[in-house]
Amino acid sequence: MHSADVIIIGSGPAGLTAAIYTARADLSPIVIEGEPSSTSDQPGGQLMLTTEIENFPGFPNGLLGPELMDNMRQQASRFGATFVSAKVTRIDTDSRPFEIYTTDGDPNEPTYRTKSIIVATGARSIMLGLDNELELIGHGLSTCATCDGFFFRNQSIMVVGGGDSALEEALFLTKFAQKVTIVHRRDQLRASKIMQDRARQNPKIEFLWNSVVKELHASNGSLSGVTTEDVLTGTTSDHAVTGLFVAIGHAPNTDIFKGQLSMTSTGYIETTNGTATSIEGIFACGDVQDHIYRQAITAAGSGCMAAIDVERWLESQAHAS
Numbered sequence: 001m002h003s004a005d006v007i008i009i010g011s012g013p014a015g016l017t018a019a020i021y022t023a024r025a026d027l028s029p030i031v032i033e034g035e036p037s038s039t040s041d042q043p044g045g046q047l048m049l050t051t052e053i054e055n056f057p058g059f060p061n062g063l064l065g066p067e068l069m070d071n072m073r074q075q076a077s078r079f080g081a082t083f084v085s086a087k088v089t090r091i092d093t094d095s096r097p098f099e100i101y102t103t104d105g106d107p108n109e110p111t112y113r114t115k116s117i118i119v120a121t122g123a124r125s126i127m128l129g130l131d132n133e134l135e136l137i138g139h140g141l142s143t144c145a146t147c148d149g150f151f152f153r154n155q156s157i158m159v160v161g162g163g164d165s166a167l168e169e170a171l172f173l174t175k176f177a178q179k180v181t182i183v184h185r186r187d188q189l190r191a192s193k194i195m196q197d198r199a200r201q202n203p204k205i206e207f208l209w210n211s212v213v214k215e216l217h218a219s220n221g222s223l224s225g226v227t228t229e230d231v232l233t234g235t236t237s238d239h240a241v242t243g244l245f246v247a248i249g250h251a252p253n254t255d256i257f258k259g260q261l262s263m264t265s266t267g268y269i270e271t272t273n274g275t276a277t278s279i280e281g282i283f284a285c286g287d288v289q290d291h292i293y294r295q296a297i298t299a300a301g302s303g304c305m306a307a308i309d310v311e312r313w314l315e316s317q318a319h320a321s
């Protein structure tokens with residue numbers, strides 16, 4: 001059993017920034033960073049699945065997602081953060097200090113006791129589940145137009161989905177691409193009327209209705225085309241696209257907090273007064289509580305906020321006792 005002042009769950013930009021700040025505040029944070037066994041909860045978060053990052057301030061020549069995460073991790077280590085490769089399986093939020101059970105401990109005993117917790121478990125893009133999908137992320141396949149749209153100048157690309165995200169991505173991508181085809185599995189969009197109108201009026205956007213992407217084709221490790229299937233007729237067709245943006249929704253990684261922390265109807269953790277959750281002493285930052293901005297820089301910013309909130313809260317507790 002280990003005791004801590006603060007435990008940070010998650011090691012994307014939010015968790016690592018919280019680690020840098022709490023470590024510099026002499027709180028000796030323990031970061032439970034997840035396990036590298038599955039892609040969705042790979043330590044380092046979604047940036048481990050990105051290639052080039054060009055919009056993170058301070059890097060005029062860009063850098064690779066994993067490189068940025070490694071830099072942040074080293075920076076946190078330098079000030080005394082400890083990293084644990086494990087997954088949290090359960091949290092007892094009734095006990096004080098809080099008790100955290102992990103995959104690297106006895107399943108029936110808490111591995112850690114901690115006065116405070118920063119939840120930075122992020123969100124994951126829902127994927128199509130196609131064979132070579134994960135290998136092609138960052139090589140033609142993307143889940144973030146703001147991050148990767150720039151690389152598709154004058155190219156012919158596709159967006160999958162019929163919700164607001166898909167249409168927003170498609171509209172953004174028309175700034176760069178020559179043509180954007182929205183592939184939707186029905187003949188009616190789920191997106192809001194205003195987004196539908198904008199997309200329909202954009203001359204660069206075409207729709208492929210009642211269709212799903214069945215296969216991804218690669219050449220030299222990058223996407224070179226896709227095969228779609230008409231779900232009504234079963235007819236397949238090939239499309240020579242060099243970019244495919246998957247925008248079929250996001251899911252926050254909040255399963256272990258269900259029934260404990262207040263959440264929105266879509267499962268994101270609700271925060272007030274900065275990063276405070278519904279339980280005093282537990283704070284949340286990054287994509288796990290933000291379904292709007294979802295950028296590395298905004299996640300990092302809210303990680304900094306959570307660290308400051310924790311530091312002040314611990315100080316107030318010390319004065320109270």
Ligand code: NAP
Nearest residue numbers: 128161162163164165166168185186189190247248249250
């Ligand atoms: P969403 O509203 O759940 O839409 C997901 C879309 O993907 C739906 O059209 C769905 O098809 C399709 N889809 C789901 N699984 C699929 C699969 N396996 N294969 C193919 N297509 C699939 O998700 P979202 O667009 O990310 O939006 C989430 C929330 O954020 C919504 O409330 C949205 O309004 C909001 N949002 C707002 C804005 C804005 O206001 N600017 C921007 C982005 C998001 P079906 O329609 O057939 O189910």
